[in-house]
Amino acid sequence: MSATPTAPTEPKSDVAGNADAETISGGHLVARALRAEGIDAIFTLSGGHIIDIYDGCIDEGIRVIDVRHEQVAAHAADGYARVTGRPGCAVVTAGPGTTDAVTGVANALRAESPMLLIGGQGALSQHRMGSLQDLPHVDMMRPITKFASSVVTTERVADMCSMAFREAVAGAPGPVYLEIGRDILDGRVPISSAVLPAPGHYRASTRGIGDPADIERLADILLKAERPCVLLGTQVWTCRGSEAAAEFVRALNIPAFMNGSARGTLAPGDPHHFQLTRRYAFNHADVIVIVGTPFDFRMGYGKRLPQDATVVQIDMDYRTVGKNRDVSLGLVGDVGAILSAVTQAASGREKAGARAREPWLEALRAEEARLQEERLPRLLQDTAPIHPLRLAHEINQFLTDNTLYIGDGGDVVTFSGGVVQPKGPGLWMDPGPLGTLGVGVPFAMAAKIARPEREVVCLFGDGAFSLTGWDFETMVRFDLPFIGVVGNNSYMNQIRYGQMRKYGEERGDVGNKLGDVHYDKFAQMLGGYGEEVSDPSQIRPALERARESGKPALINVWIDQNAFAPGTMNQTMYK
Numbered sequence: 001m002s003a004t005p006t007a008p009t010e011p012k013s014d015v016a017g018n019a020d021a022e023t024i025s026g027g028h029l030v031a032r033a034l035r036a037e038g039i040d041a042i043f044t045l046s047g048g049h050i051i052d053i054y055d056g057c058i059d060e061g062i063r064v065i066d067v068r069h070e071q072v073a074a075h076a077a078d079g080y081a082r083v084t085g086r087p088g089c090a091v092v093t094a095g096p097g098t099t100d101a102v103t104g105v106a107n108a109l110r111a112e113s114p115m116l117l118i119g120g121q122g123a124l125s126q127h128r129m130g131s132l133q134d135l136p137h138v139d140m141m142r143p144i145t146k147f148a149s150s151v152v153t154t155e156r157v158a159d160m161c162s163m164a165f166r167e168a169v170a171g172a173p174g175p176v177y178l179e180i181g182r183d184i185l186d187g188r189v190p191i192s193s194a195v196l197p198a199p200g201h202y203r204a205s206t207r208g209i210g211d212p213a214d215i216e217r218l219a220d221i222l223l224k225a226e227r228p229c230v231l232l233g234t235q236v237w238t239c240r241g242s243e244a245a246a247e248f249v250r251a252l253n254i255p256a257f258m259n260g261s262a263r264g265t266l267a268p269g270d271p272h273h274f275q276l277t278r279r280y281a282f283n284h285a286d287v288i289v290i291v292g293t294p295f296d297f298r299m300g301y302g303k304r305l306p307q308d309a310t311v312v313q314i315d316m317d318y319r320t321v322g323k324n325r326d327v328s329l330g331l332v333g334d335v336g337a338i339l340s341a342v343t344q345a346a347s348g349r350e351k352a353g354a355r356a357r358e359p360w361l362e363a364l365r366a367e368e369a370r371l372q373e374e375r376l377p378r379l380l381q382d383t384a385p386i387h388p389l390r391l392a393h394e395i396n397q398f399l400t401d402n403t404l405y406i407g408d409g410g411d412v413v414t415f416s417g418g419v420v421q422p423k424g425p426g427l428w429m430d431p432g433p434l435g436t437l438g439v440g441v442p443f444a445m446a447a448k449i450a451r452p453e454r455e456v457v458c459l460f461g462d463g464a465f466s467l468t469g470w471d472f473e474t475m476v477r478f479d480l481p482f483i484g485v486v487g488n489n490s491y492m493n494q495i496r497y498g499q500m501r502k503y504g505e506e507r508g509d510v511g512n513k514l515g516d517v518h519y520d521k522f523a524q525m526l527g528g529y530g531e532e533v534s535d536p537s538q539i540r541p542a543l544e545r546a547r548e549s550g551k552p553a554l555i556n557v558w559i560d561q562n563a564f565a566p567g568t569m570n571q572t573m574y575k
Contacts, residue, residue: 026154026185027052029194030118031060033161036199038086041065041449043073043442045100047093049120052185065449065478070097072442072471074104077115078175079439079446082261082429083404085240087114087168088446094120098137098179103436105175106144111432112238112316114173116164117141123183124152141177146170148177154187159195166203172317173238207239208333209341218312218329219345221287222252225310227360228287231278234260234432235292235316241336242425245291248339252346253357255281255364259293261429264422275421276371277364284363285309292316292335295324296433314338379419385560386536388412391487392419394539395459399423404447404454406430408440409461410494412487414565416459438467440484445471448480455547456482463492463514465554469522475552476527483546484554486519489561497564523554533557 024032030053034042041063044050054064067073070092077088092101098119108115119141122131141148147167151160157180164176209215222228236245236258242265249256249272257278258265266273274281282288287310294315295302302325305311310328313321314335321330331338379393392415399405405422406429407413413430422428429447431439440458447456465486475482492512500508520530529549531542539557546553 022190023188024191024194025052025056025188026151026157026180027054028056028059029154029157029196030161030180030185031056031062032196033158033165034062034089035060036158036162036197037165039089041080042089042091043067043076043080043446044091045070045073045093045097047097047120049093049122049182050091050118050180050185053091053118063449065445065474067442067445067474068470069468070100071103071438072445072468072474074101074115074117075107075436075439075442075468076446076449077117078104078108078111078113079429079443080450081108081113081115081173082111082237082443083426083447083450085238087116087165087173089116089118091118092120094122094137095135098135099140102140102144103438104442105141105177107431107434107436107439108175109144109146110434112172112174112235113432114165114168115175116161116168117145117175117177119177119179120185121150121179121181123181125183137179138177144175145177146174148179150179151181151184154184154189155193156195157184159197162197162202169203169206171206172235172315172320206334207337209337210331210333212341214329214331215338215341215345218289218331218342219349221310221312221329222254222289222342223346223349225287226357227285228252228289228357229255229257229274229281229285230289230291231293232256232258232262232265232291233293234262235335236265237261237426238292239316239334239336241334241339244336244340244343248343251343253355253361254289255361257281259298260432261426262292263428264425267423268421271361271365274364274368276375276418277367279304280367281364282306282309287312289314291339294320294433298433301325382536383560384534384536385489385558386534386539387563388415388487388559388565389419389563390536391485391539391557391559392416392459394536394543395457395485396420398540398543399427399457400455402453402455403427404429404451404456406440406443406447406456406458408437408443408458409464409487410437410492411497411565411568412461412489412493412559413459413464414494414567417567420459437461437464440464441468441471441475444482444484445475445478445480448475448482449478452480458482458484460484460486461493462486462488462490462517462519463512465519466514466517469519472523472528472552472554473526481550481552483543484523484552485543486554486556487559488517488519488556489559490514490516491561493561493564494568497568518556519554520556523552527551529553531555
């Protein structure tokens with residue numbers, strides 16, 4: 001997670017614009033700390049408390065990406081971290097500016113995504129006097145961050161930023177918060193008195209592997225297993241451990257399943273890549289290795305794993321290991337480093353067990369092929385309104401080796417989770433376990449800022465897009481082309497299904513029926529590319545035209561409002 005920082009430059013001017021190489025303002029100290037961390041863009045919505053940070057960012061060569069809602073700024077900082085491996089940064093003003101960012105910070109906490117939120121505050125001289133937008137921000141942020149603090153002197157601004165970044169990336173990463181008052185940011189101090197930690201020298205390595213004896217023990221377990229399998233979770237990508245994970249499954253000949261941001265660790269077609277047979281594998285495996293995934297609602301709180309199987313859990317956070325379900329062995333550390341160490345520990349040993357388990361893999365491949373064949377007619381159905389499976393299939397066929405896929409929605413994105421297969425590591429983004437809708441536009445924004453050469457395709461539910469969709473204009477304003485697909489059924493359909501089951505169809509529309517919005521026209525109004533699709537045969541041509549437009553684009557696809565994903569029908573999110 002460490003950055004490749006550049007050396008700071010001397011400040012060019014003071015607040016009044018006069019040459020002053022001996023002093024520096026708090027806002028410029030923030031900018032220097034951000035650049036030392038390798039941050040090249042901040043996401044923000046303007047406010048009088050924070051403008052000196054903008055001035056500092058200009059001098060330090062940091063882009064200021066101004067958005068239309070602070071929730072978008074926070075989600076974009078989260079997305080920037082996921083794409084780059086470095087903490088992202090959002091800067092918001094005090095009061096409602098900070099409270100608007102709360103959802104984005106909370107989402108980053110559950111997703112274990114490192115980001116710094118900087119919030120404004122009134123001057124210390126106005127403390128508890130009722131200054132403009134004054135709120136107890138630190139108290140509010142503390143439950144949803146790894147670290148939250150006020151900065152009370154200008155001299156300590158950069159040092160406190162460094163402290164916050166250190167907390168953000170220690171162990172399982174997450175968001176941090178700093179409240180910096182207007183007088184602290186505008187204040188000037190001698191450069192000689194300002195604490196300026198040297199880039200790359202203010203935190204320790206985070207690539208620990210835990211107890212070496214446990215590495216040896218896991219190697220023994222896997223070499224003796226007859227029917228092992230591994231589930232690779234988001235932390236594999238967080239640790240940039242994709243290569244280590246691929247080497248691990250190949251060297252030990254283990255079938256692998258992937259969820260969250262680990263999707264794409266193995267490319268589709270890889271002989272160790274499995275997607276549809278996870279339940280079958282879990283039910284028949286003698287050893288199950290869970291990497292970087294908690295036993296939360298997505299895993300049935302661990303109840304989906306047989307009690308008689310040997311279960312090994314590898315995670316960056318000791319609090320996650322063994323939570324909700326006992327494990328046979330738990331390892332805490334950098335998951336990529338742990339997988340590499342296990343591969344190395346097994347390399348010099350007899351691998352008869354690994355070679356003998358080919359029948360196990362063949363059985364899984366046969367079951368995978370059967371399930372794929374069984375599902376194929378549903379993927380290709382040509383009904384109208386369009387079935388969400390057909391939409392997901394067309395998107396999957398459209399992806400290239402350079403396409404980042406983002407899912408932002410409920411039921412329609414649940415459909416896509418079993419169909420869309422990214423072609424490589426780091427090419428999948430979703431909200432994470434908080435299930436926050438509205439991440440799509442800010443994630444796409446962050447991805448195009450951080451990796452402009454990468455194609456971005458985002459599938460939205462129509463309800464999800466409406467939450468942060470006005471920042472489509474920000475994408476146009478900053479010339480950030482992406483391909484957005486709105487699966488439009490005019491409902492919050494994931495909730496609608498549960499209501500109909502519980503209260504009857506006559507009350508299924510209460511609180512979740514949306515208008516028939518033409519999002520293609522919305523895109524055109526804001527200067528992007530828009531197109532409407534109601535015939536499944538036109539999905540791919542529309543996607544191609546959106547790609548060729550070179551603009552931010554929205555393809556409005558009318559989908560069947562009475563088609564529900566299996567996960568929705570099982571109501572797994574509530575169990």
